[in-house]
Amino acid sequence: LGALSDVWGRKSFLLLSVFFTCLPIPLLFIDSRLYFIGIALSGGFAVTFSIVFAYVADCTTENERSYSYGLVSATFAASFVISPALGTWICTFTGGLNQVILLATIITAFNLLFIIYIVPESLPESSRKSSWGLSISWEQADPFTSLRKVGKDPRLLLLSIMVFLSYLPEAGQYSCFFLYLRQVVGFSLSQVSVFIAILCVSSVIAQTLILTVLMKLFGHKYTIIIGLILQAIQLFIYGVWTSKWLMW
Secondary structure: OHHHHHHHOOHHHHHHHHHHHHOHHHHOOOOHHHHHHHHHHHHHHOOHHHHHHHHHHHHOOHHHHHHHHHHHHHHHHHHHHHHHHHHHHHHHHHOOOHHHHHHHHHHHHHHHHHHHHOOOOOOOHHHOHHHHOOOOOHHHHOHHHHHHHHHHOHHHHHHHHHHHHHHHHHHHHHHHHHHHHHHHHOOOHHHHHHHHHHHHHHHHHHHHHHHHHHHHHHHHHHHHHHHHHHHHHHHHHHHHOOOHHHHO
16 A cells, blocks of 8 residues: 555555544444454555554654654554543443444544544645656565565665564554453453553653654664663563552
8 A cells, every 4th residue: 555655645555544443333333244354355455554654754754753653652652541541431320332443433534524623634635646747667666576675685674573572572462452451450441441542642742752852862773772681671671570550
């Protein structure tokens, strides 16, 4: 989708990725099998981060880009501050999940309308490959072609390996951590919600204020090293100890 957005613009593919990312939500009302089909489609098209980062690159200078990327990541994190607490509050006072699903569906519809009517196209017609008379081939859109190109550039290969090894434990943590808090550590539903909110507020601060300071003091490379060391310490504590106070 990233390659296609270079040809036809960002906005339509941003709309497409957001639609498929949120598609499983209303399907919870209908049927569990349809929900899992929606999840599969969501996984195939949910590249919101890639499109948004390309959008940011279109709108910023090179000097502004690192801060802008951090701001976008912080905005994503901010949504996780509100949603768990709000979902828990609605469940507590209404006694069911249907109201939560309904609200999430309404927010999704509003988000789609916001993209359609408010968000401008970031890639001018003159900057699109289609305006230069260039077409896109399946080879350009094929993600495996991109992986093969990565292998030919030693620096890009090392960077890709670093990102992969960084996201691998992080993805595992995200997929099961909150169940781990409930089943192993013994957190209540409200404690999990508060924990997520605090975690995401910390993430917003880290990806805006702290990241900016570290980048100025240590540069890109050593900021990455500091982040990876702190991530390793965090995962080690989560994996070895199960005390509630250590989780906090």
